Amino acid sequence: MAITVLSSRRAALNKLDTKGSPYLYITPFFLLFGVFGLFPLLYTGYVSFNDWNLLDGGAHQWVGLANYREMLHDPYFWNALGNTLSIWVLSTVPQLLAALWIAHLLNHRLRARTSLRMGVLLPNITSIVAVTIVFTQLFGRDFGMVNWLLGLAGIGPIDWQADTWSSHLAISIIVAWRWTGYNALIYLASMQAIPHDMYEAAELDGASSGQQFWRITVPQLRPTIIFTTVISTIGGLQIMAEPLLFAGTSTPTGGSDRQFQTAALFLYEQGFREFRFGYASAIAWTLCLIIAVFAIANFLLTRRIADEE
Amino acid sequence: MRLSRLARLAAAATAATLVLTACGSGGDSGSAGGKVTLNVSLFGNFGYQELYQQYQQAHPNITIKEQTADYNAHHRDLATHLATNAGAADIEAVDTGFIAQMREVGNQFTDLGQDRASQYLPWKWQASLTKDGKQIGYGTDVGGLAICYRRDLFQQAGLPADRDQVSAAWAGGWDKYIELGKQFAAKAPKGTAFFDGGGALYNAVIGQAPVGFYNQDNTIVVDTNPEVRKAWDQVVAAIQAGLSAKLIESSPEWNNGFAKGQFATIACPAWMMAKIKDQAKAFAGKWDVAAVPGGGGNWGGSYLTIPKQGKHVAEAKELAAWLTAPEQQARVFTSAGLLPSIPALYDKPEIAALKDPFFNDAPVGKIFTTAAKQLEPQYQGPRAGDIQTTVRDGLSRVEQGKQNSEESWQQTVSDVKRLAR
Numbered sequence: 001m002a003i004t005v006l007s008s009r010r011a012a013l014n015k016l017d018t019k020g021s022p023y024l025y026i027t028p029f030f031l032l033f034g035v036f037g038l039f040p041l042l043y044t045g046y047v048s049f050n051d052w053n054l055l056d057g058g059a060h061q062w063v064g065l066a067n068y069r070e071m072l073h074d075p076y077f078w079n080a081l082g083n084t085l086s087i088w089v090l091s092t093v094p095q096l097l098a099a100l101w102i103a104h105l106l107n108h109r110l111r112a113r114t115s116l117r118m119g120v121l122l123p124n125i126t127s128i129v130a131v132t133i134v135f136t137q138l139f140g141r142d143f144g145m146v147n148w149l150l151g152l153a154g155i156g157p158i159d160w161q162a163d164t165w166s167s168h169l170a171i172s173i174i175v176a177w178r179w180t181g182y183n184a185l186i187y188l189a190s191m192q193a194i195p196h197d198m199y200e201a202a203e204l205d206g207a208s209s210g211q212q213f214w215r216i217t218v219p220q221l222r223p224t225i226i227f228t229t230v231i232s233t234i235g236g237l238q239i240m241a242e243p244l245l246f247a248g249t250s251t252p253t254g255g256s257d258r259q260f261q262t263a264a265l266f267l268y269e270q271g272f273r274e275f276r277f278g279y280a281s282a283i284a285w286t287l288c289l290i291i292a293v294f295a296i297a298n299f300l301l302t303r304r305i306a307d308e309e
Numbered sequence: 310m311r312l313s314r315l316a317r318l319a320a321a322a323t324a325a326t327l328v329l330t331a332c333g334s335g336g337d338s339g340s341a342g343g344k345v346t347l348n349v350s351l352f353g354n355f356g357y358q359e360l361y362q363q364y365q366q367a368h369p370n371i372t373i374k375e376q377t378a379d380y381n382a383h384h385r386d387l388a389t390h391l392a393t394n395a396g397a398a399d400i401e402a403v404d405t406g407f408i409a410q411m412r413e414v415g416n417q418f419t420d421l422g423q424d425r426a427s428q429y430l431p432w433k434w435q436a437s438l439t440k441d442g443k444q445i446g447y448g449t450d451v452g453g454l455a456i457c458y459r460r461d462l463f464q465q466a467g468l469p470a471d472r473d474q475v476s477a478a479w480a481g482g483w484d485k486y487i488e489l490g491k492q493f494a495a496k497a498p499k500g501t502a503f504f505d506g507g508g509a510l511y512n513a514v515i516g517q518a519p520v521g522f523y524n525q526d527n528t529i530v531v532d533t534n535p536e537v538r539k540a541w542d543q544v545v546a547a548i549q550a551g552l553s554a555k556l557i558e559s560s561p562e563w564n565n566g567f568a569k570g571q572f573a574t575i576a577c578p579a580w581m582m583a584k585i586k587d588q589a590k591a592f593a594g595k596w597d598v599a600a601v602p603g604g605g606g607n608w609g610g611s612y613l614t615i616p617k618q619g620k621h622v623a624e625a626k627e628l629a630a631w632l633t634a635p636e637q638q639a640r641v642f643t644s645a646g647l648l649p650s651i652p653a654l655y656d657k658p659e660i661a662a663l664k665d666p667f668f669n670d671a672p673v674g675k676i677f678t679t680a681a682k683q684l685e686p687q688y689q690g691p692r693a694g695d696i697q698t699t700v701r702d703g704l705s706r707v708e709q710g711k712q713n714s715e716e717s718w719q720q721t722v723s724d725v726k727r728l729a730r
Contacts (some may be wrong), residue, residue: 010663019462054392055388055391055392055410055413055414056395056414058392083587133561136561137561140562140565141555142562142565142569142571143561143565143569146562160708162709162710162711163557163709163711248383248557248562249379249381249557249559249560250379250381251381251698251702253702254710255713256702256703256705256706257702257706257711257720258709272388272389273385273391273695274383274728274730
């Protein structure tokens, strides 16, 4: 009697262990996500429906959708959004193409292959502040190296901060420099998973190296390309530190005419210079939705392109 | 016996935990074994390094840590720290352009009392006084105004380099200054403009007006005060004459501009002398100081405040009071050039007769104490610092050729209105 009770209790414990403990193992993630992800997200949503002054001891008042209405009529919001998209396209497209090409090169037999492979990751582990400060000096108007080189070719000098196109180009180069190596390594990892006999068969059939790249490598990389595109979209639409530091004076307006103020930087300006917490939260939520839409659209688009290959 | 030992052990463990958490929550400013670390957060060089040494020797239990940040970032961070009630240093410097904003949230600061009211310039004392009469900051320095200039560059351009002659040449006002600038530009060494940038020059010009961006009742008068527009037009005229090096004050490029000799003159409140000495070491003795066009005026000057959230308010207050005491203000003037805000010092011989070899033995004591005595204070409202930045950006747009004066002015006015919401 006592033995059966004991064994049935043990069975119940066993059952609990197999059924229950997986949940226990994943709880830390969900707890952390709840505290640092979900709660701030929802709280920001609540704040965005208030007129909330950060300086005034957090005094606030429910205003419904007024912040969102104001945002839709705010030319500086649309300006920031346009800048964000422009910088995102200028940095992401060349970045992913270059990463694909670098990964292709690194996939060959090279001398010092491992150090080259690790080397491409170096820009990514360098501090974003250091990178931006160095690049801002390279793009200096009076004594920058870029202008000096252009000067040798008889071009310039260009005031990189002054114009929309030049500032977007410079910031895109900073972003691309940091992230190209990271994406190249991801591509390289999945390139190495492609069975080698596919290439051997193609070679026997007389396919050129270019044909092999486009007909075998790219289609085989499909899931990876989708992944990197979505990740770069999420990152690219949130760019903030680069334009903030590129201005050289840490004013969050992104240049004299807001010519390189991104949406995230506009959010920062409204939240932490104007202390309009509610308005900044409305921008944050809108930005989140826009990023979600872009990420999904990109997912569908890249999947279709890869399918056609 | 056993139990009481256990109890003692438990008590000791609890105490240790309490001490540890006390240290942990305070970040760097902990107090372990009676030692106190005071964090002092500044923007730019206040000339305090030697004074810290002396204070630490006299107070062995105190360690002082200074951190400096860029002007705009410093004040933005301070406001955020006050709003979130965390992260502020024990002593926080505040500039004239932001003191009114801090005054509005005066209950976040330690009330320093009225003891020292009689020492200070009355307007300096009043600017950091809240509506209900609490004092939130001890004044450090006032700006005053002069023009610092490079003698050697003036000579190369065939202009008189003697400070009295230079002062006389533009004594008639900013129009004369621009006129001299044109003469300079005609024969200037290559790559050298007449002044550093429109934004900085504007601060000096508007600093002479009796009313600036604000009325006494805290209303913004940027669009209605003719002085604001007049100063704009004068600076635009100087830009259009090609006299600006188009640099933004305190940016890395501006710092670099000193070393490269990109400009021959710079609007020079007393604290600017400390910046020039930091950035233009190679040109010691080649700089000089002349009177400001038109005379009078002020730009800048700071306060030391003690946020209430600090862990060591009493110690911080003592240090701030000591750093701003007459004796120390006098020393900072002789070492770094920051002009005291305590008028009793202006007639002391060691101040009034001070000459500075870096500035070709210019009588900086006489120049700046005279400026301070003549100074008619201008009222500063809550967003004065941000309005200053907005105007600077407007002038940058003209310098960069993105807009003409009128377009840029209209946008500046509407941007300032956005700030005022």
